[in-house]
Amino acid sequence: MFAGLDFGTSNCSIGIMHAGQPTLIPLEDGKTRLPSCLFIEKESSEAVIFSDKEIAGRVNTLKGQQTKINKPLSNETLISIARKQLRKEQREKTINSTRAQSIVEALRSNGDVLFGEEAELSHVAEPENGFYIKSPKSFLGADISVAQKQVFSGIVEKMLAFIKQEAEYLKQVEIDQVVIGRPVNFHGLLGRDGNAQALDIIGSAALKVGYKQVEFLMEPVAAAYDYERQLSKDKLVLILDLGGGTTDCSMIQIGPSYVNQQDRQSGILSHTGQRIGGIDLDNKLALMRLMPHFGKNVVLNNGLPVPNHLFKQAVSVNDVSAQQDFNLPRTGKELTRYCTMTTDSRLQRLLTLRDGKFGLRISRSAEQAKILLSEHHNIQLPLEYIEDDFAVSISRSELADSIADELSKFEVLMTEAIKQAGALPDALYVTGGTAMSPVVQQWIHSVFPDLEIIIGDHFGSVTSGLTTHAKRLFGN
Ligand SMILES: Nc1ncnc2c1ncn2[C@@H]1O[C@H](COP(=O)(O)OP(=O)(O)OP(=O)(O)O)[C@@H](O)[C@H]1O
Numbered sequence: 001m002f003a004g005l006d007f008g009t010s011n012c013s014i015g016i017m018h019a020g021q022p023t024l025i026p027l028e029d030g031k032t033r034l035p036s037c038l039f040i041e042k043e044s045s046e047a048v049i050f051s052d053k054e055i056a057g058r059v060n061t062l063k064g065q066q067t068k069i070n071k072p073l074s075n076e077t078l079i080s081i082a083r084k085q086l087r088k089e090q091r092e093k094t095i096n097s098t099r100a101q102s103i104v105e106a107l108r109s110n111g112d113v114l115f116g117e118e119a120e121l122s123h124v125a126e127p128e129n130g131f132y133i134k135s136p137k138s139f140l141g142a143d144i145s146v147a148q149k150q151v152f153s154g155i156v157e158k159m160l161a162f163i164k165q166e167a168e169y170l171k172q173v174e175i176d177q178v179v180i181g182r183p184v185n186f187h188g189l190l191g192r193d194g195n196a197q198a199l200d201i202i203g204s205a206a207l208k209v210g211y212k213q214v215e216f217l218m219e220p221v222a223a224a225y226d227y228e229r230q231l232s233k234d235k236l237v238l239i240l241d242l243g244g245g246t247t248d249c250s251m252i253q254i255g256p257s258y259v260n261q262q263d264r265q266s267g268i269l270s271h272t273g274q275r276i277g278g279i280d281l282d283n284k285l286a287l288m289r290l291m292p293h294f295g296k297n298v299v300l301n302n303g304l305p306v307p308n309h310l311f312k313q314a315v316s317v318n319d320v321s322a323q324q325d326f327n328l329p330r331t332g333k334e335l336t337r338y339c340t341m342t343t344d345s346r347l348q349r350l351l352t353l354r355d356g357k358f359g360l361r362i363s364r365s366a367e368q369a370k371i372l373l374s375e376h377h378n379i380q381l382p383l384e385y386i387e388d389d390f391a392v393s394i395s396r397s398e399l400a401d402s403i404a405d406e407l408s409k410f411e412v413l414m415t416e417a418i419k420q421a422g423a424l425p426d427a428l429y430v431t432g433g434t435a436m437s438p439v440v441q442q443w444i445h446s447v448f449p450d451l452e453i454i455i456g457d458h459f460g461s462v463t464s465g466l467t468t469h470a471k472r473l474f475g476n
Pocket residue numbers: 007008009010011012036137183219242243244245246247277278279367370371372374431432433434435436437458459
């Protein structure tokens with residue numbers, strides 16, 4: 001059996017053909033999209049059974065500690081105390097060795113790995129018990145060391161294995177051929193090399209978890225193949241896929257004359273893509289609307305503002321080097337010193353954010369705000385994990401102002417795709433979760449007031465298109 005797999009920055013989904021139609025499989029609680037995150041639990045030692053000798057030894061020690069003043073305890077009580085003490089010590093030992101475990105050891109061990117919402121919940125409830133990784137895709141194209149590459153390969157493998165097993169179990173089929181989506185450019189700083197590295201990591205992981213044939217397809221092309229299923233006449237269409245980590249465009253000829261062609265390459269006129277997506281909108285919203293409540297723009301008693309890079313680092317949760325810098329002891333000392341240089345208590349919140357390692361939660365809160373602002377014009381965002389009763393109000397127009405730069409970057413990608421194709425599109429097809437935002441949709445209409453704009457299935461289009469293409473490749 002073949003499948004189409006969208007290994008997204010924010011969400012993963014997998015589809016197979018059912019009754020001639022691409023059909024997404026409900027991976028988590030009936031939902032077809034699985035948040036792209038995992039929680040690798042640190043392995044804890046097995047329950048230990050204490051030997052009679054150990055217990056007798058401890059009972060003797062306890063007897064020696066009994067004072068002559070008090071009535072001696074019965075042997076049974078001493079045994080009970082001895083066992084309790086031994087258990088307590090064992091627990092403490094386990095916790096210490098668990099805490100010291102590295103992510104590499106945790107990956108190698110047979111500890112539990114949780115995925116999707118379950119991973120998010122565990123991370124919030126018991127952050128010390130494991131490693132939480134969100135959006136592994138966004139690190140695959142980055143300039144990472146050999147050791148880091150091994151870690152990310154292990155992480156991708158765990159995610160792909162889980163998705164394959166769940167899909168196979170739910171549908172009671174064996175899936176051995178797969179078309180996996182890829183962005184035009186992966187999130188990262190290595191350009192072409194980064195793309196090759198990311199494809200190598202995903203492709204190798206897919207083979208390792210048991211797929212026998214693995215093909216990649218550009219995500220916007222997959223979205224085009226999904227849109228094509230509704231068309232009764234040919235169109236040159238501009239695809240805009242506004243995802244969580246990347247934005248991709250393609251100019252592609254689709255329609256009844258093309259749908260049965262085995263090789264579609266000549267109809268794909270251009271691709272453009274950048275590592276900018278929903279998460280960058282979240283980071284920007286956090287920087288512009290949340291960080292002022294954490295001391296951004298506060299002027300210190302030397303007449304200078306608190307350096308802006310600290311706030312940028314705090315919210316750039318998908319930037320490995322920014323996170324490393326923010327967590328340096330030197331940064332902590334610098335920030336503590338700035339706190340003594342002002343009476344404005346807002347800056348203390350940045351210290352709380354850093355000390356409590358709340359960066360990911362702030363980013364998640366900013367995402368929550370963005371999503372709520374798709375339904376409401378004004379919201380109150382609770383941030384009680386920073387301070388009791390702390391909430392920030394944000395309006396939809398403030399969101400629009402905060403993300404204006406990012407929106408103009410999306411525009412550059414679209415105009416560049418049109419320019420490279422050398423022809424104007426008949427329609428614009430929009431997909432990806434970021435396009436759910438009314439701010440984004442209004443902006444798209446303002447950029448192309450005269451073009452037919454189709455807002456497709458935000459979360460299913462790419463997977464359906466990948467599945468459709470899998471049928472073309474593996475279906476006979
Ligand atoms: N109602 C909403 N309003 C605005 N944005 C939303 C809404 N719902 C989800 N999003 C955003 O959509 C993004 C995820 O979209 P999607 O699932 O298409 O990404 P992805 O396919 O995982 O990522 P990529 O294609 O970049 O690898 C996230 O940034 C999320 O915050």
